[in-house]
Each structure stands twice: as C-alpha cells, then as structure tokens.
Amino acid sequence: MIDRRGFGKALGMGAGAAAVSLTGLPGGQTAYAAGSASATPAVHTAFPRLKQIRAGLLDVGYAELGPARGPAVICLHGWPYDIHSYVDVAPLLAEAGYRVIVPYLRGHGTTRFLSERTFRNAQQSVIALDIIALMDALKIEKAVLAGFDWGSRTADIIAALRPERCKALVSVxxxxxxxxxxxxxxxxxxxxxxxxxQYYFATERGRLAMEKPDLRHDLTRFVWDTVSPTWDFDDATFERTAAAFDNPDYAAIVIHNYRWRLSLADGERRYDGIEERLAARPFIAVPTITLDPERDPFTAPGNGTSYRDRFTGEYEHRTLAGIGHNVPQEAPAAFAQAVIDVDRF
Incomplete structure (x- = not known):
C-alpha cells in the first residue's frame, strides 16, 4: 500500500485536490476545504465489469477494484443514488492498495432477491445484515466501512453491533x-x-410516483438538484445512476424504508431483538471519521456536536466546505482521504 504522501500524489491527476486541513478545532474536529463541487470534475464514468454473488437473501451486484489481497474497504451508497457515487473514489483507493467493494443495496441495480416469496423489507437492520452476508460470501473478515445516507446508517449499525467486522468507519x-x-x-x-x-412516500400518491418510471425519474432528479445545490453535474451523470432505479423491487424497497422509519409499516419480528438494541442508540467504539457536507440541507447544526457522544473510540470530525449530500461523488478526493486516514488511526 502506498503511504499518505504517495496517495496525495495520486490525487493530483484531476480527481480534485486532496482535502487540506484549514483549522484545528477542539474535540477532534477539523474544518476541511474540499474545493467547490463545480471544481471537482468527474474522472470516471463507469466501473469495470460488475460482478454478482449470492449472499444471504440476495444475489448481490457489486463493483470490485484493487488487489484481491489488499485490505478491504466497503463503500455503501444512499438514496436516491447507486454505486456510481463511488466511481471516482474507488479507483483512488484501489491505487492506494485497497480491495474496494461497492455493492448495490437491495432493490437497486443488479441486486436481486433469490426468492419471489421474500418480503421486500427495508428496515435498517436487514440492510446491515445484507452487508455482513456479502462480507461472508466474499470471505472478508473485517473491512473499513464507508458510506453516506442509507450507507452511513448501514455502516454505523455494523460498527455498533458487529465491531469485529468493522476495522474503521467513515460516516457522512x-x-x-x-x-x-x-x-x-x-x-x-x-x-x-x-x-x-418521507411524508410523500407515506401516501399512495408517493408510492405510485415511485412505481411510475417517468415520475420516479423526475422526483429523484429533483432530490439530486435540491440536496446538492453546488454540484454541477450533467444529465449523463444522473442517468447512469437512474438506470439502477429500474430494479423491479426498487419502489417496494424505497417505500418500505421510509414508511418503516415513520412507524407506518412493520418490519419482520425476527429482527425485533436487533432493532431493540439499535433503538437504545448503541455507542460506536471503532476508529471513526465523520464528515459533514456544508451545503447538505440535512446537515445538523453544531459541527458534529449533536452526535459526538455516540463515538467512543479514536475520532475525528471534518466539515467539507461547499459540498452537498452526495459527498463521495461531489468530493471524491476528500472522501477517499478520510478512508486512508481513519485506517491509520
């Protein structure tokens, strides 16, 4: 694996400048300049050939880059996104010597349920169990987990409840x-x-909007525009991701996820024990870097202070200036740097 100085050189080839520490802040906090979204052009538009593997309840579609024997990093996307959020992050980490796995979550892209009879469940615990099953199938004992949106939640859960499987965590x-x-x-x-x-999806109108391709397309594009107000992406970038929404289970998974969160849909009783543990807000003790995108409307005020007490291990918080919700695609160098850095805590 190349060292951090070598990694910085690797970042200088147009993927956007590596994040530079501007100001030391108390409590393990750092202000970072990731560059404006418009100044971080995409370098890659696609992954090499995708792979499929049976894991748990799913046949999982995933991208894999880097040496097969390198330390593992699993990058997890959110909604309404897909593996292309990591299309520039993954090559940077692969060049740094990591084995990078980027899976489609259930209901997305080429990931399929093995049985038509399986309940299309999207409660938080089952998505985390999907990733553990994927690690088992790929014979990955332990990995750095990195994610945003649904991916952050999934990585947080594994880090909290199965820390023996999580070497370190990057959580947007x-x-x-x-x-x-x-x-x-x-x-x-x-x-x-x-x-x-979330409230729209609680209605039948919202469910129909997810099921009808044209409405789904326009709704998800609108979300991209509003939650990443400084990201100057083109139509082709969105369309590459939107293709993942044509999965036959996409609407069911999205609707169940948001209705479940609002207690408007039930999960499965066999996961009740896990959910009870999660409801208690378990601590996360693995080494962690948290990232707050400055221009994301979901970013909580307080520069990470609202959740600081949940992380009890080695920890650093970074705020990414000028960046919106889709952090790995808007600021791939800063995201990849966080993975490299947390792995060396």
Missing part, C-alpha cells in the same frame, strides 16, 4: 441509526420541510 452526517420512537416527535418546521419526500 455522523450517527444515523434510527430510533423509531424518537421519529414520532415533530421537529423544527424547516427540517420537516427538508424531509418532504
């Missing part, structure tokens, strides 16, 4: 493990407005 937006009871309480009006699509 910090601690995202869902407490459904707490989710029943109203929040500030501006924050409620930001979550408009």
């Amino acid at each position: 937006s910090g601690y995202l493990i869902t407490n459904r009871k707490a989710n029943l309480d109203p929040i500030a009006p501006q924050a409620e407005h930001t979550w408009w699509y």
Whole structure:
C-alpha cells in the first residue's frame, strides 16, 4: 500500500485536490476545504465489469477494484443514488492498495432477491445484515466501512453491533441509526420541510410516483438538484445512476424504508431483538471519521456536536466546505482521504 504522501500524489491527476486541513478545532474536529463541487470534475464514468454473488437473501451486484489481497474497504451508497457515487473514489483507493467493494443495496441495480416469496423489507437492520452476508460470501473478515445516507446508517449499525467486522468507519452526517420512537416527535418546521419526500412516500400518491418510471425519474432528479445545490453535474451523470432505479423491487424497497422509519409499516419480528438494541442508540467504539457536507440541507447544526457522544473510540470530525449530500461523488478526493486516514488511526 502506498503511504499518505504517495496517495496525495495520486490525487493530483484531476480527481480534485486532496482535502487540506484549514483549522484545528477542539474535540477532534477539523474544518476541511474540499474545493467547490463545480471544481471537482468527474474522472470516471463507469466501473469495470460488475460482478454478482449470492449472499444471504440476495444475489448481490457489486463493483470490485484493487488487489484481491489488499485490505478491504466497503463503500455503501444512499438514496436516491447507486454505486456510481463511488466511481471516482474507488479507483483512488484501489491505487492506494485497497480491495474496494461497492455493492448495490437491495432493490437497486443488479441486486436481486433469490426468492419471489421474500418480503421486500427495508428496515435498517436487514440492510446491515445484507452487508455482513456479502462480507461472508466474499470471505472478508473485517473491512473499513464507508458510506453516506442509507450507507452511513448501514455502516454505523455494523460498527455498533458487529465491531469485529468493522476495522474503521467513515460516516457522512455522523450517527444515523434510527430510533423509531424518537421519529414520532415533530421537529423544527424547516427540517420537516427538508424531509418532504418521507411524508410523500407515506401516501399512495408517493408510492405510485415511485412505481411510475417517468415520475420516479423526475422526483429523484429533483432530490439530486435540491440536496446538492453546488454540484454541477450533467444529465449523463444522473442517468447512469437512474438506470439502477429500474430494479423491479426498487419502489417496494424505497417505500418500505421510509414508511418503516415513520412507524407506518412493520418490519419482520425476527429482527425485533436487533432493532431493540439499535433503538437504545448503541455507542460506536471503532476508529471513526465523520464528515459533514456544508451545503447538505440535512446537515445538523453544531459541527458534529449533536452526535459526538455516540463515538467512543479514536475520532475525528471534518466539515467539507461547499459540498452537498452526495459527498463521495461531489468530493471524491476528500472522501477517499478520510478512508486512508481513519485506517491509520
């Protein structure tokens, strides 16, 4: 594996400047300049040939880059995104010597359920169990887990409940493990407005919008535009990801995920024990870097202080100036640098 200085050289070939520490802050916090989104052009548009593997309840589609015997990094996407969020991150990490795995989550891309009879469940615990099953299938005992949105939540859960499988963690937006009871309480009006699509998906109109291709396309594009206000992406970039939404289970998975979070849909009783542990907001003790994108409307105020107490191991917080919600695709160098750095804690 090349060292951090060598990694910095690897970043200088147009993938965007490596994040540079601007100001030391108390409590393990750092302000980072990732460069404006428009100044971080995409270098790659596609992964090499995708792979498939049976893992748990799924036939998982995934991209793999880097040496087969390198230390593993698993990069997890969110909604409404797919593996292309890591299309520039993965080559950077592969060049640094990592074996990089980027899976489609259930209901996305080429990932399929093995049985038509399986309930299309998207509660938080089952997505985490999908990733553990994938690690088992790939014979990966331990990995650095890195994610945003649904991917952050999934990585947080594994880090909290299965720390023996998580070497270190990069989590955008910090601690995202869902407490459904707490989710029943109203929040500030501006924050409620930001979550408009959760409430839309609670209606039959919202479900139909996810099922109808044209409406789904326009809705997800609108989300991209609003949550990444500084990212100057082109139509082709969105369309490459939108193809993953044609998965036959996509609408069912998305609707169940958001309805479950609001206690409007049930999960499966066999996962109740896991969910009870998650509702208690378990601590995360593995080495962690949390990333807050400055221009993401979901970024909580306080520069990470709202979730700092959940992380009890070696820890650093970074704020990415000028970056919106889709951090790995908007600021691939800063994201990859966080993976490299947390692996060396």
